[in-house]
Amino acid sequence: MWFAIDFSSHTPVYVQIKDNIKASILSGKLKTGDYIPSIRNLAKDIGVNINTVARAYRELEIDGVIRPQRGEGYVVVGVQSEQIREELKDELLKLLRKCKASGIKHDELIEVVKKVYSGNGGEEFDT
Amino acid sequence: MWFAIDFSSHTPVYVQIKDNIKASILSGKLKTGDYIPSIRNLAKDIGVNINTVARAYRELEIDGVIRPQRGEGYVVVGVQSEQIREELKDELLKLLRKCKASGIKHDELIEVVKKVYSGNGGEEFDT
Amino acid sequence: MWFAIDFSSHTPVYVQIKDNIKASILSGKLKTGDYIPSIRNLAKDIGVNINTVARAYRELEIDGVIRPQRGEGYVVVGVQSEQIREELKDELLKLLRKCKASGIKHDELIEVVKKVYSGNGGEEFDT
Amino acid sequence: MWFAIDFSSHTPVYVQIKDNIKASILSGKLKTGDYIPSIRNLAKDIGVNINTVARAYRELEIDGVIRPQRGEGYVVVGVQSEQIREELKDELLKLLRKCKASGIKHDELIEVVKKVYSGNGGEEFDT
DNA sequence: GTGGTCTAGACCACC
DNA sequence: GTGGTCTAGACCACC
Numbered sequence: 001m002w003f004a005i006d007f008s009s010h011t012p013v014y015v016q017i018k019d020n021i022k023a024s025i026l027s028g029k030l031k032t033g034d035y036i037p038s039i040r041n042l043a044k045d046i047g048v049n050i051n052t053v054a055r056a057y058r059e060l061e062i063d064g065v066i067r068p069q070r071g072e073g074y075v076v077v078g079v080q081s082e083q084i085r086e087e088l089k090d091e092l093l094k095l096l097r098k099c100k101a102s103g104i105k106h107d108e109l110i111e112v113v114k115k116v117y118s119g120n121g122g123e124e125f126d127t
Numbered sequence: 128m129w130f131a132i133d134f135s136s137h138t139p140v141y142v143q144i145k146d147n148i149k150a151s152i153l154s155g156k157l158k159t160g161d162y163i164p165s166i167r168n169l170a171k172d173i174g175v176n177i178n179t180v181a182r183a184y185r186e187l188e189i190d191g192v193i194r195p196q197r198g199e200g201y202v203v204v205g206v207q208s209e210q211i212r213e214e215l216k217d218e219l220l221k222l223l224r225k226c227k228a229s230g231i232k233h234d235e236l237i238e239v240v241k242k243v244y245s246g247n248g249g250e251e252f253d254t
Numbered sequence: 255m256w257f258a259i260d261f262s263s264h265t266p267v268y269v270q271i272k273d274n275i276k277a278s279i280l281s282g283k284l285k286t287g288d289y290i291p292s293i294r295n296l297a298k299d300i301g302v303n304i305n306t307v308a309r310a311y312r313e314l315e316i317d318g319v320i321r322p323q324r325g326e327g328y329v330v331v332g333v334q335s336e337q338i339r340e341e342l343k344d345e346l347l348k349l350l351r352k353c354k355a356s357g358i359k360h361d362e363l364i365e366v367v368k369k370v371y372s373g374n375g376g377e378e379f380d381t
Numbered sequence: 382m383w384f385a386i387d388f389s390s391h392t393p394v395y396v397q398i399k400d401n402i403k404a405s406i407l408s409g410k411l412k413t414g415d416y417i418p419s420i421r422n423l424a425k426d427i428g429v430n431i432n433t434v435a436r437a438y439r440e441l442e443i444d445g446v447i448r449p450q451r452g453e454g455y456v457v458v459g460v461q462s463e464q465i466r467e468e469l470k471d472e473l474l475k476l477l478r479k480c481k482a483s484g485i486k487h488d489e490l491i492e493v494v495k496k497v498y499s500g501n502g503g504e505e506f507d508t
Numbered sequence: 509g510t511g512g513t514c515t516a517g518a519c520c521a522c523c
Numbered sequence: 524g525t526g527g528t529c530t531a532g533a534c535c536a537c538c
Contacts, residue, residue: 010137010138010139010142011137012137012512012513012514013513013514014513014514015137023225023228023229026228026229026230027228027229027230038524038525038526039525039526039527040524040525040526048514048515049514049515049516049517050515050516050517051513051514051515051516051528051529052513052514052515054526054527054528055513055514057526058527062443068525068526069525070261070522070523070525070526071303071521071522071523071524071525071526072523072524072525072526073524073525073526074525074526081229081230084229085226085229085230085231088222088225088226088229088231089226089231089235089236089239091222092222092223092226092236092239093239093242093243095215095218095219095222096219096239096240096242096243096244097243098146098150098215099215099216099219099243100154100243100244101150101151101153101154102149102150102153102154102208102211102212102215103153103154103155103208103212104212104215104216106244108212108216109216109219109240109244110240112216112219112220112223113223113236113237113240115220115223116220116223116224116226116227117223117227117233117236134451139535139536139537140536140537141536141537175537175538176452176537176538177538178537178538179536179537179538182536182537264391264392264393264396265391266391266520266521266522267521267522268521268522269391273479276483277479277482277483278482280482280483280484281481281482281483281484282484302522302523303522303523304523305522305523306521306522306523309521309522335483335484338483339483339484339485339489342476342479342480342483342485343480343485343489343490343493345476346476346477346480346490346493347493347496347497349469349472349473349476350473350493350494350496350497350498351497352404352469353466353469353470353473353497354497354498355404355407355408356404356407356408356462356465356466356469357407357408357462357466358466358469358470360498362470363470363473363494363498364494366470366473366474366477367477367490367491367494369474369477370474370477370478370480370481371477371481371487371490393527393528393529394528394529395528395529419509419510419511420510420511420512421509421510421511429529429530430529430530430531430532431530431531431532432513432514432528432529432530432531433528433529433530435511435512435513436528436529438511439512449510449511450510451510451511451537451538452509452510452511452536452537452538453509453510453511453538454509454510454511455510455511
């Protein structure tokens with residue numbers, strides 16, 4: 001697939017997979033009705049065990065994000081976009097507090113924001 | 128102490144303790160030479176096992192952030208401020224890209240920034 | 255044919271097909287000598303792969319329930335009625351114990367029984 | 382624990398474990414606040430792999446039936462009794478239809494019901 | 509001791 | 524080919 005896993009992260013691999021799929025849908029790289037990679041293919045691509053991908057997919061199914069297609073894999077159903085955006089903003093809020101507490105100045109911070117939200121660049125968050 | 132632990136987070140508790148102490152130093156709440164809480168007290172305060180705090184302190188000592196004072200607890204040595212800030216900004220960069228990719232508008236984002244970096248408040252990054 | 259498959263059930267599809275055919279014989283909807291649908295037709299009707307129906311038929315043949323008629327499909331031979339009924343009653347016994355243990359009252363239960371065994375209706379076990 | 386697993390059943394082992402725990406709560410053998418067996422103990426007792434029990438417990442947690450107690454195992458929260466009873470009655474309805482379709486007479490059936498719902502016996506559904 | 513995650517590999521059902 | 528379940532065993536965090 002199109003994303004890398006950070007094995008040194010404390011975030012479990014299966015959660016990273018879930019997050020990546022959801023983000024890909026939000027960003028439009030995956031649309032409703034699209035097939036996502038088969039469990040075995042994705043596992044091979046990102047170098048993890050089949051069970052790890054299977055768990056991610058199973059939970060995405062429970063969340064209503066994907067749907068199993070008998071014998072053909074999983075297709076995208078859609079995501080609760082607004083809900084996920086709120087979660088992201090919450091995450092951002094926490095991180096910004098850390099930044100401020102750590103003495104990062106407002107100007108420095110705005111510079112980082114500009115790097116991402118400047119005219120073009122920055123659409124790709126996982127390459 | 129002055130921070131809460133998120134037990135539902137994937138970030139291990141001992142890492143959260145380390146991060147919090149380092150951030151407190153960066154923000155100036157803790158200065159070189161200050162005593163930090165005893166292992167036993169901090170453990171009681173935040174409701175975790177002594178071993179967990181001990182591990183955080185042990186690693187902070189290895190990192191040169193704190194130093195054991197014979198029989199009197201630990202005192203702050205200092206932190207590689209700039210390095211930590213750069214790491215934070217890196218983390219922020221990644222998260223912002225996710226935000227953009229997920230369709231969060233620039234205006235919404237600035238609103239979140241303002242929530243934290245507004246006038247005075249916001250020194251507390253963990254409340 | 256006259257039955258639906260529950261794809262979300264843990265019972266394998268080929269077992270559901272077998273059970274349905276056996277029940278149809280027991281109930282008299284299928285009699286000795288009757289032809290059952292061709293593998294291809296049944297597969298199309300219930301929306302499963304040919305191999306799945308083929309497996310069900312193969313096992314029914316092994317069990318002596320149906321018999322291939324050269325070039326003409328399968329005909330019903332018969333079933334060990336009494337044995338199957340005893341198995342069903344055993345299954346029922348277990349489920350009723352669960353019901354009682356779970357606090358379902360006798361009256362509630364009788365109501366369910368009545369729903370099925372009331373006057374005439376209820377011959378269709380899969381509608 | 383106090384229940385056996387049917388390894389020949391098509392119902393996955395982890396589902397059987399979930400069902401048994403829920404039934405034990407419904408029947409009063411497990412009450413709110415009780416600890417359930419540790420993952421490793423239950424796995425050893427019923428002769429399955431740790432992962433299988435872990436999956437059952439994880440899903441029960443998602444369902445709000447049990448709650449992890451840091452470092453001490455899982456405690457019972459409770460169950461949506463009424464919902465589970467409705468599920469059981471649904472299951473019963475399906476089975477009864479099979480019974481009727483298979484030619485089991487009303488009298489035979491009532492006999493089975495009486496075996497379970499007669500004055501005393503029958504409370505133990507899993508011994 | 510407790511639970512959480514992951515691997516390597518097996519076997520099954522279904523297409 | 525697809526997904527689903529399970530095992531045996533490892534290593535981690537936390538108590």
